[in-house]
Every structure is written in C-alpha cells, then in structure tokens.
Amino acid sequence: MYARQMLETHPRKPVADADVLVACIEACHACAQSCTACADACLGEQEIGMLIRCIRLNQDCEDICAITGAMLSRQTEPDWHLMRRQLEACAMSCRICGDECGRHGDRHAHCRICAEACRACEEACNRMITAVPA
Amino acid sequence: MYARQMLETHPRKPVADADVLVACIEACHACAQSCTACADACLGEQEIGMLIRCIRLNQDCEDICAITGAMLSRQTEPDWHLMRRQLEACAMSCRICGDECGRHGDRHAHCRICAEACRACEEACNRMITAVPA
Amino acid sequence: MYARQMLETHPRKPVADADVLVACIEACHACAQSCTACADACLGEQEIGMLIRCIRLNQDCEDICAITGAMLSRQTEPDWHLMRRQLEACAMSCRICGDECGRHGDRHAHCRICAEACRACEEACNRMITAVPA
Amino acid sequence: MYARQMLETHPRKPVADADVLVACIEACHACAQSCTACADACLGEQEIGMLIRCIRLNQDCEDICAITGAMLSRQTEPDWHLMRRQLEACAMSCRICGDECGRHGDRHAHCRICAEACRACEEACNRMITAVPA
Numbered sequence: 001m002y003a004r005q006m007l008e009t010h011p012r013k014p015v016a017d018a019d020v021l022v023a024c025i026e027a028c029h030a031c032a033q034s035c036t037a038c039a040d041a042c043l044g045e046q047e048i049g050m051l052i053r054c055i056r057l058n059q060d061c062e063d064i065c066a067i068t069g070a071m072l073s074r075q076t077e078p079d080w081h082l083m084r085r086q087l088e089a090c091a092m093s094c095r096i097c098g099d100e101c102g103r104h105g106d107r108h109a110h111c112r113i114c115a116e117a118c119r120a121c122e123e124a125c126n127r128m129i130t131a132v133p134a
Numbered sequence: 135m136y137a138r139q140m141l142e143t144h145p146r147k148p149v150a151d152a153d154v155l156v157a158c159i160e161a162c163h164a165c166a167q168s169c170t171a172c173a174d175a176c177l178g179e180q181e182i183g184m185l186i187r188c189i190r191l192n193q194d195c196e197d198i199c200a201i202t203g204a205m206l207s208r209q210t211e212p213d214w215h216l217m218r219r220q221l222e223a224c225a226m227s228c229r230i231c232g233d234e235c236g237r238h239g240d241r242h243a244h245c246r247i248c249a250e251a252c253r254a255c256e257e258a259c260n261r262m263i264t265a266v267p268a
Numbered sequence: 269m270y271a272r273q274m275l276e277t278h279p280r281k282p283v284a285d286a287d288v289l290v291a292c293i294e295a296c297h298a299c300a301q302s303c304t305a306c307a308d309a310c311l312g313e314q315e316i317g318m319l320i321r322c323i324r325l326n327q328d329c330e331d332i333c334a335i336t337g338a339m340l341s342r343q344t345e346p347d348w349h350l351m352r353r354q355l356e357a358c359a360m361s362c363r364i365c366g367d368e369c370g371r372h373g374d375r376h377a378h379c380r381i382c383a384e385a386c387r388a389c390e391e392a393c394n395r396m397i398t399a400v401p402a
Numbered sequence: 403m404y405a406r407q408m409l410e411t412h413p414r415k416p417v418a419d420a421d422v423l424v425a426c427i428e429a430c431h432a433c434a435q436s437c438t439a440c441a442d443a444c445l446g447e448q449e450i451g452m453l454i455r456c457i458r459l460n461q462d463c464e465d466i467c468a469i470t471g472a473m474l475s476r477q478t479e480p481d482w483h484l485m486r487r488q489l490e491a492c493a494m495s496c497r498i499c500g501d502e503c504g505r506h507g508d509r510h511a512h513c514r515i516c517a518e519a520c521r522a523c524e525e526a527c528n529r530m531i532t533a534v535p536a
Binding site: 001002003005006007009010011012025029030032033034036037038040041043044045046062066069070073074075076108109110113114116117 | 403404405407408409411412413414427431432435436438439440442443445446447448464468471472475476477478510511512515516518519
C-alpha cells in the first residue's frame, strides 16, 4: 500500500493523526479483501447451510469497508460529521461480521482469519473516530 | 430497474414494506448516478475553484448511496441494526451533499438536479429507517 | 434516474449519441441491482447447491456493471480506448451471467428476470461500443 | 492484507499460481487506494486546470482496480474468459492512468507515487493474464 506516501505528499495537511489515519485506511482495505474472500470461501464449502448468514454479512462488510477506506483516502474538504457517522457504521459492521465469522472459526480457517481482519478493522475505526476533529 | 420484480420473486419475504424498500433502492441508485455525474460535470466547469467541496461531497455520496442500495437489495439474513446505521449515514450524506449542490443550483443546472436527487434519496432513507424492524 | 438531465446539463458535450449513452447507463444500473438481488435470492433458496456458479457470476456482473455505469456517467476527458475495453468486459459478463441465470429461469423466477436484465445490458453495451468514437 | 492466508484456507484450490494471484490482488488494492488519493490530492492543488484529465483517469482506474481485485479474490466457479477480459481492461487502465500521472510526476510527488502504483499493478495484471488457464 502507498497510503502513507500518498498522505505525506497531499497538498492539504490531514487534520487527523497520520499514523491513525494510515492504519485505518489499510485496515479497511485488508478487511474488505478478507470479507470478499471469506464470502466466496463459504460459498465453496460443502456445509453451506450453516454459512448463509456469514456470507451475507461478509458481503455487507466488504461494501462498507471498501467505501470507508476510500472516504478516508480523501483529504480535500472532508465533512467530519459524515466521516464519523460512516466510521461508526463500519465499526459496527466489522463487529457483527467478525462475531459471525468467529462462530465458524473452529471449523473453517478462512472464517477465523476473517474474524481477525474484522476485529483489527473495528479497532482501527474506533481509534479513528476518536481522532476525528469534533 | 427490476427492483420490484426481484423483491417479489425472492424466496424470503421482506420484513419491511415492499413499496418503501423498492423506493429506497431506486432512490439510492438514482442518487449514486447523479452524484457521479455531478462530480464530473463540476470537474468540467471553468470556475472549478468554487466547486471543490461539491466534487468531494459528491464522491462520498456516490460511494455511500451505491453500497446502501446494494445492502437494501439483499433480503437474506439481514442485520437490521447495521442496516439502520448505514441508512442513517446515507441520509446524512444526502443532506450534506444536497445542501452543497443546492448552493450552486443557480449557476449550474447539474448541481440543481443533483440536489433534487439527494433530497429524494434522503427522504427515501428516512422513510426506510422508520420501516426497519426494531 | 436523472441520467438524461445530468447529461444534458453537463458543460461538455457528450461525443457519443445521448440516447445510446443514457440507455447504457440505465441498463448498467438496472443490471447491477438485479445481479445483487439475484445472488442474494439464490443464497436464500433451499437447493443452493445448483446455484453456486450463478451466485458467483452474479457477484462479478454486479461489480462490473456498477463501475461501467459510473465510467459512462463521466463526460470529462474520457479515454475511449479504455471505455471500449471496459464495455467489452461488461457485455461479456452480462452474456455469461445471463446464460447461467437463464438455465435456472424455469425453477427460479428471480433468475429469469435477472437473465432479462443481463441481456438488456449486454445489448445496451454492444450498442454503446459501436457509438464510441474510433 | 490477509490475501495469502485467505487463499491458502479456501476450500477450492486456486487454478492459477498462488504467488502471482496474491501479488495481483494486493497490487489492485494498492493501486485503487493510490488512485483515490491522487484524484483527491490533484483536487486540492492550486493549478488544478492541468490536472483535470489526471483526476478523471484516476477515478476510472480506482473503480476498475477495486473490482478486479474483488473478482480475483473469488476462487469459487470462476469464468476465466471473463477474468482475462477484466484483467486486460485493468492493465490498460493502469497503463493509461500511469502515463498521465507520470506527466505530472516532476511537479506533484503524489502523481509520481501513483504512477509507480499504476505501473506495478499493470505488471501484476499482465503476469496474471499469462497465469490464467486457457
């Protein structure tokens, strides 16, 4: 990822702490990719009946993480109320999806890894929420 | 759009009112398209300096409306807390973006039309929020 | 959809025929929504084992149609070689996904409707390809 | 990124070489993020008039890289003709966008870094195209 370099060469200074911001952008991308892959891995399992809710939540979480990462990558004229609201939706999505993936972690290693990605992204979003200007 | 037909032929019954749901899906798609086009039309204007914030908010609103419409298009195993949270982010985005577009409506017809799309989507999201099961 | 109004108020004249362009933007959005809903409806069916490939192709087609519609919504400084290449990928995706959905159309009405959306989008993309400047 | 772990725990074996596949998924995510950030950094520059085409191509490239990365993250029932076609569109987009960013690399460091991300992604896509089963 070039997130840090892109941030450091942006003409406008980021209002939020650069470390927190870069970590959150990277976590959103990692979680989006992981959720795409987990939904697809679940779809390829024999016992798919147990995994329907997991697939569904992975799809939502993939979408939400992808756009939250994109919004955070933009530094020009941000609206911080909107950013915080979207970060809250992203943290909630990662918590709900991570909990569901965690339930299948013993049987399916891809669910265990995806739960890890979700929890890391949830934490990164929560740290970012506290870093957003009031 | 085939949103109504797709909803009526879905194996699981939608928990929310079908009219409200279809209207919100269609409004999200219409607003996403309008925001993509308005960001691009602003980019093609001579006096772009006035329109930087408008472009930025259109980009965020395009992203948020697109995924909110996708989430609403899924009826299998939804998490309603998450749906409500994302709908709240979408309604806020449409209000903020619609307000900014509205400021340029007298000079730029594309901003006036996009403000209309944003307000229609904000209302559709707010109606959908009240229709979501508690 | 506000696609026509947005096109007519854009500061730069579209190089391609407006009717063909608007029809293609709308078909891409309609097909993206239909594919999202069909993947999800398949996920909610009892006999999901038959529908794994259908779900997979719907997910790809949803992604491709969504961004092709977004690219077509931008009139400022387009690269027509790239636009044609992406339209070719979109037309191919709609053909492959529409064929797969068509195979399940007798058993699942959502697949029949989605096949229709895919074919309409394939045709719209093919018309758009011929309308793109050489 | 968890791309490699997700691939290794997927129930279906990837047909293509895992190293090439993981590298391409990661390059697509890195390039999508970089293009989002470069479009936004250009939007924040004083001399934006020179950068209109750069912003436009970054937007297209962001969209194309994001969905190509998502498609590659799915191993269940892929259609390899479609995958190759989308990879060709992605490689072309990275070449065109990278060339445009490269033109502004002397004046704007974010354009120089983004050109690097585009070229890396173009190469990764071209390697992936040769790895896709015929």
